[in-house]
Amino acid sequence: MLKISKRGQDMPSSPIRKLVPFAEMATKRGTKVYHLNIGQPDIETPQIMLDAVRHSDFKILEYGHSAGNESYRRKLVKYYKSVDIDIDFTQIVITTGGSEAILFGFMACLDYGDEVIIPEPFYANYHGFAAEAGVEVVTVTSHIANGFALPPIEELEKKITPRTKAIVICNPNNPTGYVYGKEEMKQLGEMVLKHDLFLFCDEAYREFNYEGEMPLSSLNLKGVDNNVIMVDTISKRYSACGGRIGALVTRNKDLVNAVMKFAQARLCPPGFAQIAGEAALDLPADYFDTTKAEYKNRRDLIVKRLNAIKGVNCPKPSGAFYAIAELPIDDADKFCQWLLESFSYNGATVMLAPGTGFYATPGLGKKEVRLAYVLNLTDINAAMDCLEEALKEYKQHTTITADSGVLAEAMYA
Amino acid sequence: MLKISKRGQDMPSSPIRKLVPFAEMATKRGTKVYHLNIGQPDIETPQIMLDAVRHSDFKILEYGHSAGNESYRRKLVKYYKSVDIDIDFTQIVITTGGSEAILFGFMACLDYGDEVIIPEPFYANYHGFAAEAGVEVVTVTSHIANGFALPPIEELEKKITPRTKAIVICNPNNPTGYVYGKEEMKQLGEMVLKHDLFLFCDEAYREFNYEGEMPLSSLNLKGVDNNVIMVDTISKRYSACGGRIGALVTRNKDLVNAVMKFAQARLCPPGFAQIAGEAALDLPADYFDTTKAEYKNRRDLIVKRLNAIKGVNCPKPSGAFYAIAELPIDDADKFCQWLLESFSYNGATVMLAPGTGFYATPGLGKKEVRLAYVLNLTDINAAMDCLEEALKEYKQHTTITADSGVLAEAMYA
Numbered sequence: 001m002l003k004i005s006k007r008g009q010d011m012p013s014s015p016i017r018k019l020v021p022f023a024e025m026a027t028k029r030g031t032k033v034y035h036l037n038i039g040q041p042d043i044e045t046p047q048i049m050l051d052a053v054r055h056s057d058f059k060i061l062e063y064g065h066s067a068g069n070e071s072y073r074r075k076l077v078k079y080y081k082s083v084d085i086d087i088d089f090t091q092i093v094i095t096t097g098g099s100e101a102i103l104f105g106f107m108a109c110l111d112y113g114d115e116v117i118i119p120e121p122f123y124a125n126y127h128g129f130a131a132e133a134g135v136e137v138v139t140v141t142s143h144i145a146n147g148f149a150l151p152p153i154e155e156l157e158k159k160i161t162p163r164t165k166a167i168v169i170c171n172p173n174n175p176t177g178y179v180y181g182k183e184e185m186k187q188l189g190e191m192v193l194k195h196d197l198f199l200f201c202d203e204a205y206r207e208f209n210y211e212g213e214m215p216l217s218s219l220n221l222k223g224v225d226n227n228v229i230m231v232d233t234i235s236k237r238y239s240a241c242g243g244r245i246g247a248l249v250t251r252n253k254d255l256v257n258a259v260m261k262f263a264q265a266r267l268c269p270p271g272f273a274q275i276a277g278e279a280a281l282d283l284p285a286d287y288f289d290t291t292k293a294e295y296k297n298r299r300d301l302i303v304k305r306l307n308a309i310k311g312v313n314c315p316k317p318s319g320a321f322y323a324i325a326e327l328p329i330d331d332a333d334k335f336c337q338w339l340l341e342s343f344s345y346n347g348a349t350v351m352l353a354p355g356t357g358f359y360a361t362p363g364l365g366k367k368e369v370r371l372a373y374v375l376n377l378t379d380i381n382a383a384m385d386c387l388e389e390a391l392k393e394y395k396q397h398t399t400i401t402a403d404s405g406v407l408a409e410a411m412y413a
Numbered sequence: 414m415l416k417i418s419k420r421g422q423d424m425p426s427s428p429i430r431k432l433v434p435f436a437e438m439a440t441k442r443g444t445k446v447y448h449l450n451i452g453q454p455d456i457e458t459p460q461i462m463l464d465a466v467r468h469s470d471f472k473i474l475e476y477g478h479s480a481g482n483e484s485y486r487r488k489l490v491k492y493y494k495s496v497d498i499d500i501d502f503t504q505i506v507i508t509t510g511g512s513e514a515i516l517f518g519f520m521a522c523l524d525y526g527d528e529v530i531i532p533e534p535f536y537a538n539y540h541g542f543a544a545e546a547g548v549e550v551v552t553v554t555s556h557i558a559n560g561f562a563l564p565p566i567e568e569l570e571k572k573i574t575p576r577t578k579a580i581v582i583c584n585p586n587n588p589t590g591y592v593y594g595k596e597e598m599k600q601l602g603e604m605v606l607k608h609d610l611f612l613f614c615d616e617a618y619r620e621f622n623y624e625g626e627m628p629l630s631s632l633n634l635k636g637v638d639n640n641v642i643m644v645d646t647i648s649k650r651y652s653a654c655g656g657r658i659g660a661l662v663t664r665n666k667d668l669v670n671a672v673m674k675f676a677q678a679r680l681c682p683p684g685f686a687q688i689a690g691e692a693a694l695d696l697p698a699d700y701f702d703t704t705k706a707e708y709k710n711r712r713d714l715i716v717k718r719l720n721a722i723k724g725v726n727c728p729k730p731s732g733a734f735y736a737i738a739e740l741p742i743d744d745a746d747k748f749c750q751w752l753l754e755s756f757s758y759n760g761a762t763v764m765l766a767p768g769t770g771f772y773a774t775p776g777l778g779k780k781e782v783r784l785a786y787v788l789n790l791t792d793i794n795a796a797m798d799c800l801e802e803a804l805k806e807y808k809q810h811t812t813i814t815a816d817s818g819v820l821a822e823a824m825y826a
């Protein structure tokens with residue numbers, strides 16, 4: 001019998017995208033769906049980026065350089081300088097989204113059966129890229145009680161085996177919104193140096209810290225130039241998710257050379273969006289002020305609304321545009337599906353990302369959901385109205401279902 | 414010591430792209446380089462495609478569907494119908510170039526240590542994607558003597574082991590230009606059915622067959638719906654290589670589901686270029702007539718010029734826009750590098766792809782080069798003038814070098 005690969009079978013489904021068919025059905029029924037499930041901002045892509053593509057005047061959509069257009073990489077050096085990161089254009093490989101940067105990094109740093117340590121909850125697709133690279137994800141759990149701070153460094157060290165090759169963090173964090181402090185970053189730096197590990201740091205949300213200055217970049221940790229792989233993207237920074245332009249940045253020359261072989265195999269990153277990415281670098285220095293203020297207001301509102309609902313606990317996140325909330329439910333996957341399948345309030349419902357998808361440890365996150373505050377204040381209010389009402393109705397629903405004996409079966413199916 | 418992965422070390426360099434630094438140096442010296450090394454057509458991208466992007470009026474460059482925009486997939490169904498391929502839009506996954514289609518296919522069909530059989534010479538990057546997927550490439554050799562026809566099917570069957578999971582072909586073929594006939598395709602179909610293998614068929618050059626009708630698509634082989642993965646791209650068909658839009662097409666539902674998990678992990682294919690790809694489907698039915706006529710003239714010229722050079726043998730390819738020629742040289746890699754480093758004629762030189770990069774068997778292809786006839790007739794003539802002159806000069810050069818005893822060392826370095 002012709003069978004798909006074990007890897008294909010084991011590859012985790014995207015917890016964020018697997019509910020899409022239910023959302024599509026809800027929309028078809030005429031129910032408005034508030035999308036708090038995915039980091040797709042409603043902020044407009046800067047006009048200057050779209051115009052650059054629209055006013056481009058080439059005649060042939062040619063292959064570009066495998067590392068990305070040199071003009072773009074050279075200009076990125078100036079952007080990084082503006083955020084106090086000192087690198088050379090040869091240390092940047094432009095990738096097809098941050099996604100490809102992670103994948104290339106895993107491919108070039110880890111072998112089949114190697115292990116990577118990631119604090120959970122974590123961005124679910126890291127798991128997918130690890131599966132593609134044949135790499136085992138080993139987690140240390142961070143907790144809602146302290147806002148998902150970095151677990152004590154000894155806990156991470158305890159997980160190190162001879163197969164451990166790397167640590168992956170995301171700062172500011174998706175899905176928790178936690179911003180690792182300088183001390184936490186330095187501890188990580190010391191740890192990877194001590195144990196000869198690579199440190200992957202996804203800095204997609206660099207500009208979005210609402211409580212202080214920009215977080216310390218992994219590239220500014222001392223003495224770990226060969227260890228650090230910084231992953232970046234234009235997706236969130238400029239609300240340009242569909243362009244699929246990211247970057248892998250490292251001062252490790254051998255690693256750049258290895259990554260380039262993977263980059264050459266896929267020829268080049270997308271041409272049009274590189275033009276948009278390059279144009280973004282002409283935005284005024286105060287561009288992020290408005291966006292940041294807007295996200296901060298949204299965060300304040302969503303956290304306030306969540307914590308005002310009985311039984312809900314949502315620590316205030318400092319950065320990115322996500323919050324994780326604990327809800328008075330037993331199974332976030334079922335609840336999120338139920339919201340789309342069976343619930344509406346004022347003709348609307350809300351789509352959330354079940355917490356379980358962000359943990360690798362089975363059983364964790366069953367009471368948690370991730371909310372992306374990527375909608376305007378009015379919509380966030382309406383979405384929170386829905387959620388508040390839904391939790392009341394769901395409680396009755398599950399009580400009845402539990403009484404009828406069906407819940408237990410459904411919950412562990 | 415912090416080390417890159419074995420996979421990163423073993424990953425083959427692109428034989429086409431590794432000479433790029435030498436070409437850049439030649440250009441810096443003021444030498445014009447005729448690029449016959451890469452399948453980057455000089456044909457203009459249809460205006461309708463570029464205009465569609467330039468006249469787009471969205472405000473947010475959003476994530477798209479992981480399988481590609483539904484409108485695009487639905488329209489592709491009509492294109493496929495026009496070339497006698499009957500499929501449904503749910504059987505199409507839009508990918509980031511044909512490259513990603515191959516990678517996703519390998520990931521979903523093969524596990525670490527599995528084997529894939531590919532007739533050599535083959536498109537070098539298949540090797541890279543196999544390395545990423547941890548898959549072994551096993552080859553059967555096709556020969557210049559019969560124009561690189563499919564080797565006898567028994568030879569392929571001899572290579573099958575319990576780990577063999579797939580056969581990969583490219584039709585019309587890159588790098589040989591050979592077009593597999595109906596009988597050859599049917600034999601492959603019977604073979605994959607008999608041995609329960611997947612059949613990957615890269616049909617990027619479908620429209621470019623200069624000697625007869627369009628080749629039989631793998632999707633039109635009978636009884637192998639679950640075995641066939643057809644890989645496609647807009648790159649060559651519409652001279653849109655930099656867009657990075659391809660497709661994986663299969664009627665195997667389990668496979669689509671598995672591929673979708675890989676597709677979801679990387680979120681979506683590039684947004685702008687999907688608009689261009691969709692617009693291409695509005696091109697008039699006779700669009701390919703001019704392009705095909707142009708390529709045919711180029712093929713006729715380049716093959717004639719090559720065979721007129723003393724010691725050169727170039728079988729006439731039927732399709733795609735490549736030819737493989739055997740040259741009176743001992744080491745194609747050295748020769749191709751020498752062309753860029755040390756040679757010029759009338760202020761110009763020619764960049765070729767060394768044959769060795771297209772073979773997995775060490776030692777094969779050392780006298781061969783691949784030429785992509787992607788330049789106009791005038792440039793092809795000038796490039797052939799260069800090559801003719803270069804071969805004369807190189808013969809003297811290597812004779813002298815050999816005399817001085819340096820050649821042996823250099824050749825096997």
